[in-house]
Amino acid sequence: MSQVISAPAATARAATPRRDIGIKRRYAAERRFRAYGLAAITFGLLFLFLLVSSVVSKGYTAFEQTMITIPVEFTESAIDKDNERATNPQKLMTANYPVVARNALAKVLGVDPNDRASMRAVGGMLSDSVRTQLRNIVVNNPSVIGTTQPVSLLAHGDIDSAYKGQIDLSVPETNRKVSDKQVGWMNQLAESGALAGHFNTGIFLNGASSRPEAAGVGVAFIGSLYMMLIVLVLSLPIGVAASIYLEEFAPKNRFTDLIEVNINNLAAVPSIVYGLLGLAVFINFAGLPRSAALVGGLVLTLMTLPTIIIATRAALKAVPPSIRAAALGLGASKMQTVFHHVLPLAMPGILTGTIIGLAHALGETAPLLLIGMVAFVADFPGSPLAPSTALPVQIYMWANEAERAFVERTSGAIIILLIFLVLMNLGAILLRRRFERRW
Amino acid sequence: MNMMNEAAIEKAVDQKMNTVPYKMIGKDVSVYYGEKRALFDVNLNIRENTVTALIGPSGCGKSTFLRTLNRMNDTIDNCRVTGKITLDADDIYDPNIDVVELRARVGMVFQKPNPFPKSIYENVSYGPRIHGLARTRAEFDEIVASSLQKAGLWNEVKDRLHEPGTGLSGGQQQRLCIARAVAVSPEVILMDEPCSALDPIATAKVEELIHELRTNYTIVIVTHSMQQAARVSQRTAMFHLGNLVEENDTDKMFTNPDDQRTQDYIMGRFG
Numbered sequence: 001m002s003q004v005i006s007a008p009a010a011t012a013r014a015a016t017p018r019r020d021i022g023i024k025r026r027y028a029a030e031r032r033f034r035a036y037g038l039a040a041i042t043f044g045l046l047f048l049f050l051l052v053s054s055v056v057s058k059g060y061t062a063f064e065q066t067m068i069t070i071p072v073e074f075t076e077s078a079i080d081k082d083n084e085r086a087t088n089p090q091k092l093m094t095a096n097y098p099v100v101a102r103n104a105l106a107k108v109l110g111v112d113p114n115d116r117a118s119m120r121a122v123g124g125m126l127s128d129s130v131r132t133q134l135r136n137i138v139v140n141n142p143s144v145i146g147t148t149q150p151v152s153l154l155a156h157g158d159i160d161s162a163y164k165g166q167i168d169l170s171v172p173e174t175n176r177k178v179s180d181k182q183v184g185w186m187n188q189l190a191e192s193g194a195l196a197g198h199f200n201t202g203i204f205l206n207g208a209s210s211r212p213e214a215a216g217v218g219v220a221f222i223g224s225l226y227m228m229l230i231v232l233v234l235s236l237p238i239g240v241a242a243s244i245y246l247e248e249f250a251p252k253n254r255f256t257d258l259i260e261v262n263i264n265n266l267a268a269v270p271s272i273v274y275g276l277l278g279l280a281v282f283i284n285f286a287g288l289p290r291s292a293a294l295v296g297g298l299v300l301t302l303m304t305l306p307t308i309i310i311a312t313r314a315a316l317k318a319v320p321p322s323i324r325a326a327a328l329g330l331g332a333s334k335m336q337t338v339f340h341h342v343l344p345l346a347m348p349g350i351l352t353g354t355i356i357g358l359a360h361a362l363g364e365t366a367p368l369l370l371i372g373m374v375a376f377v378a379d380f381p382g383s384p385l386a387p388s389t390a391l392p393v394q395i396y397m398w399a400n401e402a403e404r405a406f407v408e409r410t411s412g413a414i415i416i417l418l419i420f421l422v423l424m425n426l427g428a429i430l431l432r433r434r435f436e437r438r439w
Numbered sequence: 440m441n442m443m444n445e446a447a448i449e450k451a452v453d454q455k456m457n458t459v460p461y462k463m464i465g466k467d468v469s470v471y472y473g474e475k476r477a478l479f480d481v482n483l484n485i486r487e488n489t490v491t492a493l494i495g496p497s498g499c500g501k502s503t504f505l506r507t508l509n510r511m512n513d514t515i516d517n518c519r520v521t522g523k524i525t526l527d528a529d530d531i532y533d534p535n536i537d538v539v540e541l542r543a544r545v546g547m548v549f550q551k552p553n554p555f556p557k558s559i560y561e562n563v564s565y566g567p568r569i570h571g572l573a574r575t576r577a578e579f580d581e582i583v584a585s586s587l588q589k590a591g592l593w594n595e596v597k598d599r600l601h602e603p604g605t606g607l608s609g610g611q612q613q614r615l616c617i618a619r620a621v622a623v624s625p626e627v628i629l630m631d632e633p634c635s636a637l638d639p640i641a642t643a644k645v646e647e648l649i650h651e652l653r654t655n656y657t658i659v660i661v662t663h664s665m666q667q668a669a670r671v672s673q674r675t676a677m678f679h680l681g682n683l684v685e686e687n688d689t690d691k692m693f694t695n696p697d698d699q700r701t702q703d704y705i706m707g708r709f710g
Contacts, residue, residue: 251516252516320553322549322551322553323553323555324514325511325547325549325553326553326554326555326619327555327565328514328542329511329542329546329547329548329549329620330542330546330565330569330619330620330623331539331540331541331543331566331570331623332539336569340565340569341555345556
C-alpha cells in the first residue's frame with residue numbers, strides 16, 4: 001500500500017529538478033575555511049615554539065655557574081696582621097680577603113707572587129664577591145684563621161662566559177675581556193677538576209648585583225610575591241563584590257550603564273597610565289614610600305580590577321536563571337540566592353579571571369617604572385614597605401647590562417618568570433576542574 | 440467498596456465546589472511590563488485544597504497571573520502589579536509583607552526541572568534550612584524523607600540521597616523539585632507547566648502526585664494540555680489576551696462552557 005503511495009511522490013519530486021544552489025562551492029568554501037584556521041594555528045604554534053626555544057636556548061646556561069674549588073690558606077698575616085681581632089671587631093670585616101683568595105689561586109696555578117701583572121690577571125679570574133664569601137666564613141668561625149680550608153669560589157663572570165664557550169677566542173686578545181693567559185689557566189684548572197660548572201642556586205637566592213655571577217632574582221621574586229599577595233587580597237574581594245552588586249542587585253539604568261562602559265574602558269587603559277595614577281595618588285598624595293611593594297601592589301590592583309570584574313560578571317551571567325528562580329521560589333532572599341547558589345556556580349569562571357588578571361599583573365613592568373621600582377635593591381625586603389623590585393623589572397634591568405654573562409641571565413630570569421606564569425595558569429585549570437559542576 | 444466510597448466522596452466534593460472556601464483572592468489584578476499591559480483587571484479566586492488549572496493560548500497571561508501569586512514578578516525589572524491579592528486574610532502586596540515569608544507559604548514548581556547542582560538531600564533540605572524549620576540532623580532527615588515520600592520519589596532515591604540531583608531523569612528531577620517545594624510546608628503550590636518537559640510516563644506520575652497533594656495543599660497549575668487540565672483539576676480558569684474569560688468547575692468547562700471562546704479553545708479552533 002505504502003509503495004503505491006510513495007511511487008508517484010518520488011516521480012513528482014524527480015519531475016521538478018532542484019535549483020543549483022552551488023553545493024560544490026559550499027563544500028569548497030568550508031574546506032578553505034578549515035585550511036585558513038589550520039594555517040592560523042600552525043602559524044601561532046610556530047611563533048610560540050620560536051619564542052620558547054630562543055629563550056630556553058639562550059637562557060638554560062644561566063642555571064649553571066662556574067666555580068673554582070681550591071684550598072684557601074687563611075693566613076694570619078693577611079687577615080689580621082697585628083692580632084687585633086679580639087679588641088677591634090671591625091678588623092675581620094675590613095680584612096683584604098680578595099688577596100687571600102688571589103694568593104690561594106696563584107699557589108694552585110704556580111704563579112710567582114712577585115709578578116704583579118700575572119697576579120692581577122689571577123685575581124681577575126675570581127668574582128669580587130669572594131670578599132663577602134670569605135669574610136662570612138671567617139666572621140662566623142674565627143678559628144679558621146691560620147688553617148687551610150677547601151672553598152668553592154665563584155669564577156668571574158667573564159671566566160664563566162669563557163668556560164661556557166660564549167666568548168669568541170679568535171678575536172685579538174686586546175679586544176676581549178679574557179686574556180690568553182687566563183684562558184690557559186682556566187683550561188688547566190678545568191683539567192684538574194678544580195674549575196667546574198655547578199647548579200646556580202645564586203640566581204634564585206641573590207639580590208641585585210653589578211657582578212653577573214653574583215646577581216639573582218631573589219629580591220625581585222620576594223617583591224613580586226608581596227605584590228601578588230596584595231593584588232589577590234584586594235582585587236578579588238573588591239572585584240567580586242562590585243560584580244555581584246552590578247550584576248545581581250543594581251538597578252539597570254543609565255548610571256549603571258555608564259559604570260559598565262567605564263569598567264570596560266578601564267580594562268583597555270595603557271598600564272603606564274596606572275603607574276602615573278599610582279605616583280600621583282599613593283606616593284605624592286598619600287605619602288607612601290617609593291619603590292615599595294605595597295605601592296606596586298596597589299597600582300597593580302587598580303589595573304587588575306577591571307579584568308576581574310569583567311570575568312566575574314560574565315561568569316555570573318552564565319549561571320542559568322532557572323537556578324535563581326528555584327532559590328527565590330523557595331523563599332531564599334536575594335543574598336542567600338547569590339551566595340548559596342549563584343556564586344558557587346560562577347566560581348570556576350571567577351577564579352580563571354582572577355588568575356589571568358594576576359598573571360597579567362605579574363608580568364607588568366611599565367607602571368612599576370613610574371613608582372620607583374626600577375631600583376638596585378640588594379637587600380631582601382623585610383616588609384611590603386621596604387624597597388624592592390619585581391621579576392619583570394629585574395629582567396628589564398639585566399637586559400640593559402653590557403656583560404655577556406648578563407645576557408644569559410636575562411633569558412634565565414625570563415624562564416623563571418615564564419615558569420611562574422605557567423604554574424599560575426595550571427593552578428587556574430586545576431581550580432576550575434575542582435569547582436566545575438554540571439547541570 | 441472502599442474505592443467506590445472514595446470516588447463517590449470525591450464526586451460529591453467536586454459538585455460542592457462552590458462552597459469550598461477561598462484560599463487566595465485576586466481582585467482587579469493588572470500587570471504591566473514597562474508600558475505593555477499583560478493582565479487586565481483579573482478577578483480570580485483560588486479555592487482551598489483544590490487544583491485550579493489555568494489554561495489559554497500562549498501569551499495570554501496565565502503564567503503572569505501565576506507568578507503574581509507568590510510575587511515572582513518582583514524579580515523582573517520594570518514589572519508592575521496593581522489590584523489586590525490576598526492569601527487568607529493577608530494582602531500579599533502590602534509593604535509590610537515579607538516576600539521571603541510569602542514564598543515559604545506559596546511554593547513554586549517551574550516548567551523546566553531546575554534542581555540545584557547539589558545532592559538530592561541538599562536540594563530538599565535547603566528550604567527548611569533557610570527557613571529554620573529544623574535544627575538537628577535527625578529533624579532534617581525526617582523532613583527530607585517525608586518530603587520525598589510525598590513527592591513519590593523516596594523509593595527511587597532513598598539509597599542515593601547524597602548523589603547529585605542533576606543525575607536523575609527528567610521526571611525524577613521534576614518530582615525532586617516538587618519535594619523541594621513541599622519541604623518548606625507551603626499552603627499553596629504554584630506549578631508552571633510542570634509536565635511540558637516530561638515524557639507521558641513521567642507526566643502520568645506527576646499528575647498522580649498532584650492529585651495526592653491536593654488533600655494537603657492548594658494547587659494552581661498552568662498547563663497547555665487540555666487533557667491534563669481535565670484530569671488533574673477541579674476548577675479551571677481560561678485566559679485570553681490578558682483577560683480572564685471564564686472560571687468554572689472543570690467538568691462544566693469541558694462539557695458546557697459559558698463562553699464561546701472557551702468552547703473554541705477547548706475544541707482546538709484557536710490557540
